[in-house]
Amino acid sequence: MALIFELRSRARHVVGPVLAICAAGYFAYHAIHGDRGLLAWLSLKQRVTEAQGELDEVSEQRREFEHRVRLLRPDSLDPDLLEERARIMLNYGHDDDIVIMAEPPASETQPGQ
Numbered sequence: 001m002a003l004i005f006e007l008r009s010r011a012r013h014v015v016g017p018v019l020a021i022c023a024a025g026y027f028a029y030h031a032i033h034g035d036r037g038l039l040a041w042l043s044l045k046q047r048v049t050e051a052q053g054e055l056d057e058v059s060e061q062r063r064e065f066e067h068r069v070r071l072l073r074p075d076s077l078d079p080d081l082l083e084e085r086a087r088i089m090l091n092y093g094h095d096d097d098i099v100i101m102a103e104p105p106a107s108e109t110q111p112g113q
Contacts, residue, residue: 071078
């Protein structure tokens with residue numbers, strides 16, 4: 001009987017710290033692996049960096065397109081660009097032009113061809 005009382009008295013002193021350690025471990029685990037933890041933050045940071053690079057590329061393409069459109073406006077028409085677009089749209093070429101035919105990538109070909 002004395003052994004049971006001794007175990008109970010010692011268990012009372014141990015239970016609190018054990019529960020505190022378990023709670024601290026739980027919160028530490030979720031601080032690292034949770035939905036808003038350290039690993040999720042690093043992943044999000046990497047995705048933001050990739051998206052910023054993609055935004056830079058798209059912005060550069062947009063600037064190029066805006067420049068080409070500006071050159072085709074009636075008030076500042078660029079003859080070279082106009083000739084290039086007309087040749088592409090009308091499928092014209094000069095006699096001394098060299099035409100290199102390339103096969104389209106596999107994703108652009110239709111199935112069964």
